[in-house]
Amino acid sequence: MLANLSIHFPVLQVVVPLMAAPACLLLRQRGLAWGFAVLAMLVAFAISVALLYQVIAGGAISYALGGWEAPWGIEYRVDLLNAPLLMLVSGISAIALLAARTSIENEIPADRHTMFYIAWLLCTAGLLGILSTGDAFNVFVFLEISSLSAYTLIALGKDRRALWASYQYLIAGTIGATFILIGIGLMYVMTGTLNMADLAQRLPEVSSSRTVFTAFAFFMVGVCLKLALFPLHLWLPNAYAFAPSVVTAFLAATATKVAVYVLLRFVFSVFGYEFSFSHLPLQEILLVLGLLGIFAASIVAIYQTNLKRLLAYSSVAQIGYLILGISFANETGVMATLLHMLNHGLMKGALFLSLAAVVYRLGIAQLDQMHGLASRMPWTMAAFLIGGLSLIGVPLTVGFVSKWYLVSAALENGWWPVAALILIGSLLSVIYIWKIIEVAYFKPVSATTPDVQEAPLGLLLPMWMLVLANLYFGINTELTVGVSQLAAASLFGGAP
Amino acid sequence: MSEFGLFNYWVVMLLMMIGFYIVIAQGNLVKKLIGLTLFQTSVFIMYISLGKIEGATAPILIEGVTLYSNPLPHVLILTAIVVGIATTALGLALVVRIKESYGTVEEDEIHAKDESC
Numbered sequence: 341m342l343a344n345l346s347i348h349f350p351v352l353q354v355v356v357p358l359m360a361a362p363a364c365l366l367l368r369q370r371g372l373a374w375g376f377a378v379l380a381m382l383v384a385f386a387i388s389v390a391l392l393y394q395v396i397a398g399g400a401i402s403y404a405l406g407g408w409e410a411p412w413g414i415e416y417r418v419d420l421l422n423a424p425l426l427m428l429v430s431g432i433s434a435i436a437l438l439a440a441r442t443s444i445e446n447e448i449p450a451d452r453h454t455m456f457y458i459a460w461l462l463c464t465a466g467l468l469g470i471l472s473t474g475d476a477f478n479v480f481v482f483l484e485i486s487s488l489s490a491y492t493l494i495a496l497g498k499d500r501r502a503l504w505a506s507y508q509y510l511i512a513g514t515i516g517a518t519f520i521l522i523g524i525g526l527m528y529v530m531t532g533t534l535n536m537a538d539l540a541q542r543l544p545e546v547s548s549s550r551t552v553f554t555a556f557a558f559f560m561v562g563v564c565l566k567l568a569l570f571p572l573h574l575w576l577p578n579a580y581a582f583a584p585s586v587v588t589a590f591l592a593a594t595a596t597k598v599a600v601y602v603l604l605r606f607v608f609s610v611f612g613y614e615f616s617f618s619h620l621p622l623q624e625i626l627l628v629l630g631l632l633g634i635f636a637a638s639i640v641a642i643y644q645t646n647l648k649r650l651l652a653y654s655s656v657a658q659i660g661y662l663i664l665g666i667s668f669a670n671e672t673g674v675m676a677t678l679l680h681m682l683n684h685g686l687m688k689g690a691l692f693l694s695l696a697a698v699v700y701r702l703g704i705a706q707l708d709q710m711h712g713l714a715s716r717m718p719w720t721m722a723a724f725l726i727g728g729l730s731l732i733g734v735p736l737t738v739g740f741v742s743k744w745y746l747v748s749a750a751l752e753n754g755w756w757p758v759a760a761l762i763l764i765g766s767l768l769s770v771i772y773i774w775k776i777i778e779v780a781y782f783k784p785v786s787a788t789t790p791d792v793q794e795a796p797l798g799l800l801l802p803m804w805m806l807v808l809a810n811l812y813f814g815i816n817t818e819l820t821v822g823v824s825q826l827a828a829a830s831l832f833g834g835a836p
Numbered sequence: 837m838s839e840f841g842l843f844n845y846w847v848v849m850l851l852m853m854i855g856f857y858i859v860i861a862q863g864n865l866v867k868k869l870i871g872l873t874l875f876q877t878s879v880f881i882m883y884i885s886l887g888k889i890e891g892a893t894a895p896i897l898i899e900g901v902t903l904y905s906n907p908l909p910h911v912l913i914l915t916a917i918v919v920g921i922a923t924t925a926l927g928l929a930l931v932v933r934i935k936e937s938y939g940t941v942e943e944d945e946i947h948a949k950d951e952s953c
Contacts, residue, residue, distance in 0.1 A: 480916070480919075488926055491926055500938065504946055504950070507930045507931070507934065510923065515872075515875070521879055525879070525882060
């Protein structure tokens with residue numbers, strides 16, 4: 341029975357959360373809806389784990405939707421590049437959803453909880469859909485499913501500025517998605533196909549035409565808007581700062597990573613390394629914007645006093661590292677990017693969940709209210725500390741592993757100054773993380789610190805799951821490094 | 837292709853730029869959404885033009901006709917239109933909520949209210 345079902349895993353991965361969403365609407369009662377949503381996400385997570393092991397054992401899986409063979413039908417394709425990301429997205433979504441029940445008690449009115457879970461499931465389904473589909477137009481549709489539900493989730497924030505942030509994100513996101521749509525349309529008109537593998541075969545024949553260049557340009561700008569590459573990041577800090585805390589944890593850990601995946605997929609698999617890096621100055625553009633992003637966003641982060649906003653800017657900086665890895669245009673660089681996508685998901689998830697606990701008790705994560713908070717909420721702040729160390733890149737955490745490969749990729753190209761800049765960028769993150777640790781651990785409890793208790797278990801458990809994942813994958817790197825290495829090799833011409 | 841053959845694409849670009857300009861330049865949230873809709877609609881027209889073949893008819897089997905337009909872009913754009921409607925509806929819903937909590941739909945006034953509190 342399970343063996344028969346396992347053929348359909350690539351599509352079930354998306355369909356389970358997608359169908360669970362309307363089912364939640366029928367359940368109505370918010371406790372039930374939560375339980376059902378968690379169940380659906382756990383099933384999705386189990387499927388993604390099974391898929392990853394299937395891919396490692398037997399190579400890429402191609403699934404013809406409704407039995408219509410590609411390129412006529414829509415193909416779902418799971419390979420080494422997207423299988424670990426499927427696991428990341430479904431895993432983080434499941435863990436953050438576990439924490440959501442407690443966290444949103446104080447942040448969202450009770451009558452909206454059921455709707456909140458529905459939007460959450462739809463958003464997850466959209467993200468998983470982008471990852472597993474092998475069809476260019478399908479990417480656009482799933483992108484809009486995830487974006488529209490993300491706007492809704494952000495607008496549920498309790499501050500009225502959440503509405504404004506959501507509106508700005510909607511405008512920026514729609515422009516990005518429309519650019520992507522133009523890009524896909526122009527690709528179709530030149531090749532007559534929408535299947536990614538088919539596109540990859542037919543694009544080289546027409547690669548000198550201006551239409552293909554235009555398609556590439558529109559597509560890239562659209563994706564960069566979605567992944568918040570500096571200077572197209574303006575929507576991100578407000579959206580993350582004012583969204584409900586668990587939503588921030590979920591989106592920060594997954595949404596931008598999925599956009600980076602789309603970038604990787606189209607630059608390397610669809611347009612091909614030849615086209616992207618030889619005909620166009622993509623390498624220079626990504627290198628400069630990546631570095632600018634790291635420095636500008638890290639420096640702004642140092643001056644923030646709202647912690648959610650601070651970490652949001654830190655996210656923009658981390659996206660800079662991801663883009664930097666791609667700009668090296670060598671195997672180690674892309675591998676570092678893949679690795680950092682997974683690792684950054686784990687650390688930002690842990691950090692934002694610990695902030696969710698702070699917000700749960702204090703109502704707001706403001707630096708001047710956190711004097712000596714570590715004595716009141718020791719477990720929460722310990723989780724924040726470990727997440728912060730991971731963000732900086734201290735050995736024994738996941739952050740160290742990806743920084744290590746990023747620096748070695750820079751050295752492989754002989755770019756000493758870039759390697760030095762990466763290390764200086766890490767020092768900037770030491771400053772902003774230290775600022776918080778100092779206040780929470782070394783300042784005495786002052787009159788401005790509210791008298792609070794440790795966060796409830798419903799928040800601590802999911803938070804520590806992610807913290808332990810940070811440590812586990814920092815020490816036992818076999819799985820993550822191995823898979824990223826193989827995936828990067830396949831992007832550089834090896835058989836996928 | 838003759839000059840006239842590119843007419844559709846000139847219109848598309850013109851509409852797209854007008855829409856984009858409204859999104860950037862207008863301070864009124866509803867007008868911004870109108871600009872956004874115009875921007876999206878121009879892409880719909882682009883897709884529809886892509887599928888049209890000169891002298892071809894609608895892709896319905898008729899006796900004696902051999903040349904048909906390509907229906908695929910048209911089908912794709914039906915999906916995109918639905919997405920566009922959803923986006924506009926969500927955007928307008930947000931504007932209603934913004935109006936309720938800020939009492940205005942002008943960008944600069946919203947900024948002023950956020951600064952003061």
